[in-house]
Amino acid sequence: MATFRASDDHLNKPGALIAALPAVLGFVPEHSLTIVTVEDGQLSCVMRVDLSEELVDSLDHLAEVAAAAEPDGALAVIVDDDGMSCRACLEEHRCLVAALTTMLAARDVELLGAFVADRVEAGGQWLSLDGRPGWGRIEDPRSSPMAAAAVLGGRALHARRTDLEDVIATADPARTEALRAAMVLAEHDGDRRPRAAARRDVEHAVASARRLARGVPPADADLVRLAWGVTDTRVRDVLYALAVGPEAGAAEALWALLARTLPDPWRVEAIVQLAFSAYARGDGPLAGVSLEAALRSDEEHRMARMLDQALQTGMRPEQIRELAQTGHRLAKRMGVRLPPHPGGPRTRVG
Known part of the structure; x- marks a missing residue:
């Protein structure tokens, strides 16, 4: 919807x-x-x-x-x-x-x-x-x-629904499988890590989005770090804040790239981040396609289910954007300085 x-x-x-x-x-x-x-x-x-x-x-x-x-x-x-x-x-x-x-x-x-x-x-x-x-x-x-x-609102218009689905479809299966092997070899303790480690992953994600906006895509090592980083709920919840503000376009481009590149189950978090970003800027079609893909991979994903329910009941994008303020509050508590949120804390990444 x-x-x-x-x-x-x-x-x-x-x-x-x-x-x-x-x-x-x-x-x-x-x-x-x-x-x-x-x-x-x-x-x-x-x-x-x-x-x-x-x-x-x-x-x-x-x-x-x-x-x-x-x-x-x-x-x-x-x-x-x-x-x-x-x-x-x-x-x-x-x-x-x-x-x-x-x-x-x-x-x-x-x-x-x-x-x-x-x-x-x-x-x-x-x-x-x-x-x-x-x-x-x-x-x-x-x-x-x-x-x-x-x-004018930044939405792409596609000739067919399959063209919209291609935004998140795996682009290079061979590279994705190679990344799967690298993901398995990488070590990560998720939410059990020190807060400083989570903070560094948030800062790495913001920096990666900015580099991508300048035409510099993340290397495989960066992709592995990004994929594991958003498995930490503290990192994931803070990064939802990027959906609103000056870094929104750069962040959305990063999530779309990760969705097309990462293997399951790691790509799910990137897809949900993309869905949140698309929903927040009023792109219901991209949000819907993304949520369908996320729930096919993980039907119990809490944020995906919440966003899907919101979309099904016609919740307005401005109500979704309010959730980004929570990410800014969590970032402040973590000690991360994010780009300013309209009406929210005026902070910047140093």
Whole structure:
């Protein structure tokens, strides 16, 4: 699920609503059902699932998630390239919408509109599915105000969901396996280490992010140290603070690099750091993909589960950013000087 705000134009114009979906999701949806919630006359949260024969069995859960934030209503968009030319497909989609309407109504959420689109691109077509007459053309997603806002906010827009998944996919399997051997040989005592050792690992992570921002990637020895460092909960909790502030972009680039390079189980902590950073800056799609990967590797990971629950219930990024203040407090207690947090302690790495 992604959280966003959009104008009344998206609510009243299906062509504009559908054109805005790639900017909200971070990729162009294909063969999927998207549910968008409405609050105070504006679009608020969005979730997307693949179309499948089993989808009807998941509608109850989707309706529960959509209703979690108690929205005023919801909209549904089905993307199916055969959905407008195939009469049997249209009937299946209408049945799906009818079932979704019933399940949302059971949770006091009205389905305000439902549409099918053949493709999400300029010139694509949409058709109303909720019994009211309606047909039209889809506006150019690249010209959508939501797309402009996403780019200005530092979010990348991908052609497909798989392109988004590549942000964290293992890039060089041979190097990753070589790092696994190095990880096993390295010695680390985790939380049992002296506080000074944890402090040095935090400082090393900040320095590594800064070097990467200057075009200098970490050497293998640095990768091993970074990977073991975030297994120390003190280091991990402090580093969440980097998601907000002047080092946020550099830190996120480092976490993405570690996610693509480290072997399991060490890459999980990097992926969760990336998810936290993406969520904090409002990139729900990247946060969602990252959390899915993290929970596949470790379904009991406490922070991953907490962030996933927050994302599922539509918690705003500004609420997540407040958690970064905890990292600054922990850093101060540890004796680490971090870059300033907006509204928080004005400290710098020396």
